[in-house]
Amino acid sequence: MKIGELADRTGVSIRSLRYYEQQGLLAPLRQENGYREYSLLAVDQVRTIQLYLNLGLSTEEIAGFLQCVLKNKEAFCEEVLPVYRQKLADIDEQIRLLTGIRQNLIDRIDSILQERTQTGQEERK
Amino acid sequence: MKIGELADRTGVSIRSLRYYEQQGLLAPLRQENGYREYSLLAVDQVRTIQLYLNLGLSTEEIAGFLQCVLKNKEAFCEEVLPVYRQKLADIDEQIRLLTGIRQNLIDRIDSILQERTQTGQEERK
DNA sequence: CTAAACCCTGACATTGGCGTGAGGGTCAAG
DNA sequence: CTTGACCCTCACGCCAATGTCAGGGTTTAG
Structure with missing residues (x-):
C-alpha cells in the first residue's frame, strides 16, 4: 500500500x-x-x-x-527493560519536581487568600 | 553597577x-x-x-x-492569583498524564519480569 | 602603550515530533 | 488532454530560555 x-x-x-x-x-x-x-x-x-x-x-x-x-515478545528483548526503568526514573523525577512546585503554588495561593481576608479584600467566588 | x-x-x-x-x-x-x-x-x-x-x-x-x-505584597496584585491558579491546573494535568504513563510502565516492567521467570530467564539484580 | 577584562549588538544552536508550504512528478478517470 | 488526487523532496516554523560565537568598542591596571 x-x-x-x-x-x-x-x-x-x-x-x-x-x-x-x-x-x-x-x-x-x-x-x-x-x-x-x-x-x-x-x-x-x-x-x-x-x-x-x-x-x-x-x-x-x-x-x-x-x-x-x-x-x-517484549520480555525476550533485553534492551526494553533498561529503557523502561530509565524512563520510569525520569518520570518519577519529573513528578517530584512538579509536586514540589505544586505545593509551592498551593501555599502561595493560600497565603494570598488569607492575607486578603485579613485586610478585608474580598475573594470573588 | x-x-x-x-x-x-x-x-x-x-x-x-x-x-x-x-x-x-x-x-x-x-x-x-x-x-x-x-x-x-x-x-x-x-x-x-x-x-x-x-x-x-x-x-x-x-x-x-x-x-x-x-x-x-502579592496579595495586592490582582493578576497573580489567576496566573497561579492556571499554573496549578496545568501542573495537575501534567502530573495526571505522567502518573498514567508511570503506571503503564510499571505494569509493563512487571509483566516482563513475570514472563521471564516463567520461561526461566534470569533477572540480573 | 598594551594586554586583560569588560561591555555591546546581533544571530545561530539547542530539543523533538510534526505542521505546512513550495516546487514539481505520477496516474487514473472523463 | 485535462483535472484532481496522490506522491516526492526539501526546508522552515514552533516553543523558551539560555549557551555561545562573531565582530567590535571601552576601560583599567601595569
Whole structure:
C-alpha cells in the first residue's frame, strides 16, 4: 500500500510516517516511480511505534529495540527493560519536581487568600 | 553597577539578564558609553524573577505583574492569583498524564519480569 | 602603550515530533 | 488532454530560555 493508505489505516499523519522512516523506524520499499510501498505488517509496526511514543520514549530509544519487539515478545528483548526503568526514573523525577512546585503554588495561593481576608479584600467566588 | 556585577551577585548569567530586559522584565539605565547601569534594587528584582521562573511561569506571565509585586505584597496584585491558579491546573494535568504513563510502565516492567521467570530467564539484580 | 577584562549588538544552536508550504512528478478517470 | 488526487523532496516554523560565537568598542591596571 502507499503512504496515504497507511496514514488512513493507522490515523498517523503522512508527515509522521516519513519522519519515522527518517528516524530508522520504518523502511518501506520503493516502487519504480519513487513511491513508498508498505506491506500489511507496516500497520502493526506503526501502531507499535505509537504505543512506545505514548510511553514517552524517543524515536531513538524506540529504534533500539523495535525490530526485536516486532518479532518477539517484549520480555525476550533485553534492551526494553533498561529503557523502561530509565524512563520510569525520569518520570518519577519529573513528578517530584512538579509536586514540589505544586505545593509551592498551593501555599502561595493560600497565603494570598488569607492575607486578603485579613485586610478585608474580598475573594470573588 | 554593570551587568557583570549583577550577574555575580545574583548567580544569573549575563545572557539571561539581557534576555529578561528584552522581555520587559528589567529596564536598566544606560551610561554614556552604552553600558547598562543597574541600581541596587535590580538584585532583588532579578531574584524575584528567578523565583517566578522556578514556579514554572513564563517571562510573559511574569511581566504581567512584576512591577506590582515589586512595590506591593502579592496579595495586592490582582493578576497573580489567576496566573497561579492556571499554573496549578496545568501542573495537575501534567502530573495526571505522567502518573498514567508511570503506571503503564510499571505494569509493563512487571509483566516482563513475570514472563521471564516463567520461561526461566534470569533477572540480573 | 598594551594586554586583560569588560561591555555591546546581533544571530545561530539547542530539543523533538510534526505542521505546512513550495516546487514539481505520477496516474487514473472523463 | 485535462483535472484532481496522490506522491516526492526539501526546508522552515514552533516553543523558551539560555549557551555561545562573531565582530567590535571601552576601560583599567601595569
